[in-house]
Amino acid sequence: MDSDSTPPCAPSWGEYSLQHVRESAEAFSAEREWEQFHTPRNLLLALVGEVGELAELFQWKGDAGCGPGLPGWSDAEREHLGEEMSDVLIYLIRLADRCGVSLAEAVRLKFEKNALKYPAEHARGSAAKYTQLAVSEPKTNS
Numbered sequence: 001m002d003s004d005s006t007p008p009c010a011p012s013w014g015e016y017s018l019q020h021v022r023e024s025a026e027a028f029s030a031e032r033e034w035e036q037f038h039t040p041r042n043l044l045l046a047l048v049g050e051v052g053e054l055a056e057l058f059q060w061k062g063d064a065g066c067g068p069g070l071p072g073w074s075d076a077e078r079e080h081l082g083e084e085m086s087d088v089l090i091y092l093i094r095l096a097d098r099c100g101v102s103l104a105e106a107v108r109l110k111f112e113k114n115a116l117k118y119p120a121e122h123a124r125g126s127a128a129k130y131t132q133l134a135v136s137e138p139k140t141n142s
């Protein structure tokens with residue numbers, strides 16, 4: 001969606017941070033006294049269930065209906081897709097919170113590790129697993 005067609009009230013990620021999602025999920029749970037249910041195990045199961053609902057939207061579409069931009073998808077399908085993605089994100093962030101994991105720091109470190117495992121000069125244009133990439137061994141003096 002280009003900027004001209006974005007509704008004026010739609011927040012960008014700059015205005016609606018993952019920290020805001022975290023705090024909203026915490027407040028939503030507290031207001032309903034749902035901390036008792038939001039155990040790591042329950043949240044993981046809820047997350048997996050929502051990933052299943054997300055996958056269901058792509059089920060039986062065929063390759064043609066699942067390319068970038070999702071050609072042929074109706075507005076209702078796109079809205080539903082956003083809802084399921086939101087559920088996945090909300091549960092993942094809530095899970096990290098209830099596990100005591102700093103997801104922001106974990107993601108930052110993960111990108112650093114990914115860059116080491118997949119140097120651009122070796123991984124460019126390849127979907128191979130890092131263990132299959134022809135990364136030369138670091139030179140030693142021996």
Ligand SMILES: Nc1ccn([C@H]2C[C@H](O)[C@@H](COP(=O)(O)OP(=O)(O)OP(=O)(O)O)O2)c(=O)n1
Pocket residue numbers: 028029034037053086087090091
């Ligand atoms: N114990 C719960 C129940 C719900 N939610 C919040 C997080 C999700 O964003 C959303 C999930 O709600 P539903 O379980 O009703 O699932 P759906 O929204 O996917 O509804 P449906 O299963 O009808 O598609 O509500 C939550 O935090 N904790």
